[in-house]
Amino acid sequence: MIEVEGLRVVYRDVISVLHGVSVSLEDGQITTLLGANGAGKTTLLRTLSGVLHIYDGDVLEGSVRIDGQDVTRLNPVTIARKFGIVYIVEERTVFPQLNVMENLKCAASSRRDREVNRDVGRVFELFPALTKRLSGKAGYMSGGEQQMLSIGNALMTRPKILLLDEPSLGLAPILVREMFKVIERINKEDAISMFLIEQNAAAAMKVAHKGYVMENGRVVLEGTRRELESNEDIKEFYLGSGSGEKKDYRQAKRYKRRKRWLG
Ligand SMILES: Nc1ncnc2c1ncn2[C@@H]1O[C@H](COP(=O)(O)OP(=O)(O)OP(=O)(O)O)[C@@H](O)[C@H]1O
Ligand SMILES: [Mg+2]
Incomplete structure (x- = not known):
């Protein structure tokens, strides 16, 4: 469904970060991308979602194709609208001044269908902890709660593909386990494909169908979950x-x- 081929990316014309990266994501699957700090994982997600230029980055070579169409230099709004791609950044973006319900409704504000309330219910079903925080401002919630809400906000746009940048970062071990269980449920029950960037390899590999390992801007290893685990x-x-x-x-x-x- 997403085919990345020979991607070379630089920041500020000179800082070379991706040196010919190729990955492919299959429809309906969770694909994970593992790698140490600075490997270029986030840069790859920025390129896929079309936000790279906001960070002063450029694609020098290679291509990103979604469902056969070249989207390499499309703007992020078109990529999101046309292909249902939502990029959940590492920094956990919620609307800090709004409460949980307002966040979810706001995230769905461009929708014209009548199923918004049903989807709010679905978010609460996946993240029951959010129902306990209905009145307070999202900006005052814990890191874990904000992470749940940022995924909830993404779900309210009815995405086809979620790009998740280290969703387990900074969470307590018990929450990490919960988070990956929910990620697996969303994939299976809501039929949403995922590109899951992680440093927590053990947890990511339990839920992924296949994975890639990146080092210094190159993919150094790829395989199915079974191949990687062994x-x-x-x-x-x-x-x-x-x-x-x-x-x-x-x-x-x-x-x-x-x-x-x-x-
Ligand atoms: N806007 C930018 N301008 C210049 N260099 C950047 C920019 N963003 C990232 N870099 C550099 O590109 C390299 C790859 O960064 P990237 O954030 O893609 O790595 P990462 O694998 O996501 O790392 P982490 O695990 O720490 O999030 C790093 O050396 C980083 O300093
Ligand atoms: Mg990163």
Whole structure:
């Protein structure tokens, strides 16, 4: 459904961040993208959603195609309207001055159908914690509650594809588990495809159909969930359950990655 091919992206004409990235997302699936800080994960989402230029970024080469159409340089509003793509940024954007209900209604304000209330009900069903915070301003809610609400706001636009940038960031472990359960439910029950950016590899891989690992602006590994889960490097460096001795972690990491992934 989304095909990214050979994407090269720079910021401010000089800072080269993506060096030829190719990924593909299938309809109905959760695809995860793992990678350390600065790998270029967020940059890829900015490119897919069309907001890259707001950050002074440019696509030098390569393309993004959605359902066969080239959208590489389309504006974000067109991408969202035409293809139902919603990008939930890392910074958890809610309307801080509005309460929960106002947030959800506001997010649905461009809709003309009569099912807005039903969808509000669906958001509360997925995130019951939000029903306890109906009166206060969203800006005063906890990080976890704001994350739930930002996903709720996204759902109110009836998206086809959600781009999620580290939804588990900063959440307590119990909330992380809850969050991924809900992500899986939204995918299955509401038939929404997802591109899930995560540093929490263990949690992301439990719900994803397939995944990519990115390092320094390149995809260094890709595979189905099963392939990734059984990969020794993934086990060792992302799942913390490898069998090898870890004497000099950094050196071993560099060496093994080069050897196995970059050939
Ligand atoms: N607007 C910008 N201008 C210049 N450089 C930028 C800009 N945004 C990001 N970068 C740089 O691009 C590189 C990739 O950043 P990006 O945010 O895409 O990585 P990331 O994988 O999402 O990292 P993190 O896990 O920390 O969120 C980093 O070196 C970052 O400093
Ligand atoms: Mg990021």
